[in-house]
Amino acid sequence: MKAMKALTLRDLSAPVTVLARLLADHGSLPAPHFDASPIYPDRLTLAIHDDPLAAAMWMETLSIPAGALVVRTHNPGRSRVEQATIRMGAAEVRFQSFVDIRGVRGGGR
Template sequence: MTPLTFGDLDAALRALRLLAVEYPHLPAPCVTISTVYPDRLELALHDDLAAFEEWREVLGIAPGAVGYGEQRDGRTRVLTASVDYAGARVRLVGYGTVATVGEAA
């Protein structure tokens, strides 16, 4: 297998660059670009599902296209969605704490 070059990450890097120019006012996500999935840009938002919703809306992802899961024995909500943007697959992930009885959400 031929090793990837930095240029092989072009689609994900281009998508990141365009998002930064187009939406500089949005909350900053944790950004991941990997040689494992060179055409994918992952944007993760921790402890802020409202920020996930802002990103979901600007990326044009329908609410019904969002996946839901839980981690940490049901203590963490995980929302996921993907969309094609500027030649890359953008994966949006949101993490939020599940309120327990007696706690505010």
């Protein structure tokens, strides 16, 4: 079995560059959870939890087309999950929004 080469911090430059650009251009947006990992070195994941307004702001900022958004419910209809993947520069950006929808009427994008 061939040994895998350990990635360096430089190998994560694509998602980190996108995150830095988002910070510089949109630093006043609500802070998302973000993740860049050597497992997927070209991916930046941005996640919003329980804040539909913040999620809508991020979807607009990222120019996510409505047709690219995948919407699901989890936990027998208690959680709404919205997810889209877009390209920004050399990185794949995965956006996710998680909202507890128990007791929420209507809503959504």
